[in-house]
Amino acid sequence: MTQDWENRFITELAECFDNSSGATALLAQIDVKHVFFGAFGTPSILDWWRDVVNKLKKGMGGHDGVSRLCRAAASIFAGNSVFANCRDPADAPDRRGHTGINVELRITGELPPDVLLAILQRLGDSAQTQGGKALINLGEEGSSRFNVTLEGLSETQVDDVMREVHEYCRERGVESRMTVEPYHFRDYYSDPLTAEGPDGQRFGLDRIRASTTVKDVARGIMNAYSDAAWPMSQGQRTQAVVNRVTPSGERHRLDPRDTLHDAGVRPGDVLNVSPERTAGAIDPNRREEALAKARNEVIDYVEAHPGFEMSANSLVAPTEYEFDFSAPSFGPPPAPGGPPVPIERHRVLVEVPADFPEQAPAAWWLTEIFHPNIHRETGYVCLGALKEHYVPGMDFGELCQMLVDLAAYRNYAVVEDDPQRPGALRGAALDTEAARWAMTPDGQRAIEARGGISLTGRMVLAGAPERRLRIRRVTP
Numbered sequence: 001m002t003q004d005w006e007n008r009f010i011t012e013l014a015e016c017f018d019n020s021s022g023a024t025a026l027l028a029q030i031d032v033k034h035v036f037f038g039a040f041g042t043p044s045i046l047d048w049w050r051d052v053v054n055k056l057k058k059g060m061g062g063h064d065g066v067s068r069l070c071r072a073a074a075s076i077f078a079g080n081s082v083f084a085n086c087r088d089p090a091d092a093p094d095r096r097g098h099t100g101i102n103v104e105l106r107i108t109g110e111l112p113p114d115v116l117l118a119i120l121q122r123l124g125d126s127a128q129t130q131g132g133k134a135l136i137n138l139g140e141e142g143s144s145r146f147n148v149t150l151e152g153l154s155e156t157q158v159d160d161v162m163r164e165v166h167e168y169c170r171e172r173g174v175e176s177r178m179t180v181e182p183y184h185f186r187d188y189y190s191d192p193l194t195a196e197g198p199d200g201q202r203f204g205l206d207r208i209r210a211s212t213t214v215k216d217v218a219r220g221i222m223n224a225y226s227d228a229a230w231p232m233s234q235g236q237r238t239q240a241v242v243n244r245v246t247p248s249g250e251r252h253r254l255d256p257r258d259t260l261h262d263a264g265v266r267p268g269d270v271l272n273v274s275p276e277r278t279a280g281a282i283d284p285n286r287r288e289e290a291l292a293k294a295r296n297e298v299i300d301y302v303e304a305h306p307g308f309e310m311s312a313n314s315l316v317a318p319t320e321y322e323f324d325f326s327a328p329s330f331g332p333p334p335a336p337g338g339p340p341v342p343i344e345r346h347r348v349l350v351e352v353p354a355d356f357p358e359q360a361p362a363a364w365w366l367t368e369i370f371h372p373n374i375h376r377e378t379g380y381v382c383l384g385a386l387k388e389h390y391v392p393g394m395d396f397g398e399l400c401q402m403l404v405d406l407a408a409y410r411n412y413a414v415v416e417d418d419p420q421r422p423g424a425l426r427g428a429a430l431d432t433e434a435a436r437w438a439m440t441p442d443g444q445r446a447i448e449a450r451g452g453i454s455l456t457g458r459m460v461l462a463g464a465p466e467r468r469l470r471i472r473r474v475t476p
Contacts, residue, residue: 006053008082009053009066009070009082009083010046010049010050010053011046012073012080012082012083013049013052013053013069013073014045014046014048014049016073016076016077016080016189016207017049017073018045018141019139019140019141020040020041020110020113020116020144021116021139021140021141021144021145021146022138022139022140022141023040023113023139024113024116024117024120024139024144025076025120025136025137025138025139025146026069026072026073026076026139027052027069027117028117028120028121028124028136028139029072029075029135029136030065030068030069030072031062032056032060032065032069038051040113052069053066053069056069067086070083070085070086071086071087071088071091073086074086074087074088074091075087075088075091075137075186075188076137076138076188076189077188077189077191078091078092078093078096078188078189078190078210078267079093079189079190079191079192079193079266079267079268080191080267091186091188093188093190093210093261093266093267094266096185096186096188096210096261097184097185098149098151098184098185098186099151100132100135100149100150100151100152100153100186101149101150101153101155101158101180102137102147102148102149102150102180102181102183102184102186102187102211103147103148103150103158103162103178103179103180103181104145104146104147104148104178104179104181105119105120105123105145105146105147105148105165105176105177105178106144106145106176106177106178106179107119107144107145107146107169107174107175107176108174108175108176108177109174109175110144111144111174115172115174116144119165119168119169119174119176120134120136120146120148122164122165122168123148123161123165124136126160126161126164126165127150127152127153127161130153130157130160130161131152131153131157132150132151132152132153132157133150133151133152134148134149134150134151134161135148135149135150135151135186136148137149137186137187137188138187138188138189138209147181147187147209147211149186149187158180162178165178166178181211183211183259183261183262185210185211185261185262187209187210187211188209188210189207189208189209189210190205190208190209190210190212190260190261190265190266190267191205191206191207191208191267192204192267192268193205193208193260193265193267193268193269193271194269194270194271194474195217195220195221195270195271195272195273195471196245196270196271196272196273197221197224197225197273197274198225198273198274198275201224201473201474202473202474203221203224203471203472203473203474204471204472204473204474205217205220205271205469205470205471206470206471206472207470208260208469208470209260210259210260210261210265211259211260211261212259212260212469213256213257213258213259213260214242214254214255214256214257214258214259214260214263214265215256215257216469217242217260217271217273217469218239218240218241218242218256218273219240220469220471221240221273221471222240222273224471224473239256239275240273240274240275241253241256241273241274241275241398241401242254242256242271242272242273243271243272243401244263244264244265244269244270244271244272245269245270245271245272246269247268247269250304251272251301251304251397252264252304253401253404253405254271255410257453274395274398287356287357288317290356290357291316291317291318291319291352291356292316292317294318294352294396295312295314295316295317295318295396297395297396297397298310298312298321298396298397298400300397301396301397301400301401302400305325305400307325307326308323308324308325308400308404309323309324309325310322310323310324318352319351319352319356320349320350320351320352321349321350322347322348322349322350322366323346323347323348323350323400323403324345324346324347325345325346325403325404325407326344326345326346327344327346327404327407327408328342328344328408328450328451328452329342329343329344329346329369329370329371329407329408329409329450330342330343330369330370330371330409330434330446330450331343331368331369331370332368332369332370332376333370339437339442339446340370340434340437340446342450343367343368343369345367346365346367346369346403346407347365347366347367348363348364348365348366348381348403349363349364349366349379350362350363350399350403351363351364357394360383360394361399362380362381362383363380363381363383363403364378364379364380364381365379365380365381366379369407370431370433370434370437371406371407371409371412371431371434372412372413372414372430372431372432372434372435372438373406373412373413373430373431374406374430374431374434375430375431376430376431376433376434380430381403381406382413382430383402408450408451408452409438409447409450409452409453410451410452410453411453412438412452414435414438414439414455438455439455
């Protein structure tokens with residue numbers, strides 16, 4: 001270990017583990033007692049970590065303590081460049097799936113690190129007694145919260161471990177709570193991760209958990225903007241959509257329900273966040289320039305999405321497009337009142353009006369489809385908020401994605417028959433039979449089974465509490 005790398009390592013420890021819970025969780029991974037190093041952060045966080053490293057070098061905590069500390073740090077910050085050389089291959093983001101059960105241990109109030117460590121050690125001992133093991137993933141600042149993976153245990157055994165730890169805390173006058181987490185991988189921080197708003201403003205997402213949902217990232221970025229930047233619909237802000245932009249420039253639309261990990265987001269990616277169906281306003285100087293710009297955006301989208309095909313009435317400045325693509329959807333029922341039939345292929349005509357870019361394009365479905373927002377006979381598509389809040393300069397790649405999401409029932413509206421119904425579920429239905437079917441339990445189950453979002457799911461996206469994120473503006 002060179003002195004230069006050691007100094008960088010200590011500095012990075014102080015930056016990444018700047019709170020008592022995080023430091024305790026890290027030391028718990030290498031089974032080193034926090035109390036050996038005095039009160040956390042004194043005389044400073046940097047000096048405290050320097051003392052830890054120096055004592056580990058002298059043999060405290062066993063052989064190879066500094067290397068084990070670096071591996072533990074790399075398992076928590078899987079994309080950190082300073083810790084990267086120490087990372088175990090099993091801790092790489094793409095290899096963190098497991099068959100264990102994740103739990104969150106929350107301790108109320110501020111406790112000394114040695115007490116927190118004793119609780120974590122009891123958790124590990126209890127899991128080992130049951131024939132499994134406990135892996136401490138994260139320790140979060142604020143009220144002491146620890147994210148732990150329990151491996152090799154049944155649900156009943158996990159319940160036993162949780163009860164035993166709770167009783168252990170209660171006997172010592174410590175209020176605790178343990179809950180099972182819904183994700184199925186060992187949690188980690190996705191740093192470095194960047195988000196980009198509709199105006200190009202970049203945001204650093206610091207210490208963001210891989211178990212954070214795409215929806216929460218979208219909301220966090222939305223909150224950095226005024227209402228003027230995000231269209232309103234039925235008295236509510238429109239939902240935001242998120243595209244993952246890889247270091248190679250590929251773009252992928254993310255499902256808002258997914259965690260960042262399950263959505264394939266990895267350290268180094270950029271998340272492009274924009275209002276649903278629009279992508280900001282850019283005033284074009286001439287119609288020809290706007291048409292050429294739209295053509296280039298469509299070509300970029302086609303190249304990034306194999307299977308999405310385009311033909312147009314001009315090579316330079318098209319005013320008509322035909323799109324052919326696959327998306328799981330439904331065709332009209334063979335018999336009135338019956339269930340719709342599954343379909344995959346779609347062909348859509350998009351026409352650019354004479355007063356474009358001031359006015360929005362129009363779309364018609366050329367293949368049969370059973371959808372509340374597409375007229376059964378004419379194929380006319382209700383583009384909803386796109387018509388209401390269209391701005392010149394809308395990215396035509398977003399239009400392509402909107403058509404895919406519409407077909408797949410990931411973005412749709414039902415008839416406005418109830419003024420109390422959340423805004424995310426209201427709109428004008430062009431096919432009332434399809435709208436009625438979409439609101440039935442059978443319709444909702446069919447939509448979910450085909451990968452769409454149920455009405456309940458859309459309400460959850462519209463009203464679910466958001467996870468508090470550490471977001472900072474990045475100055476160019």
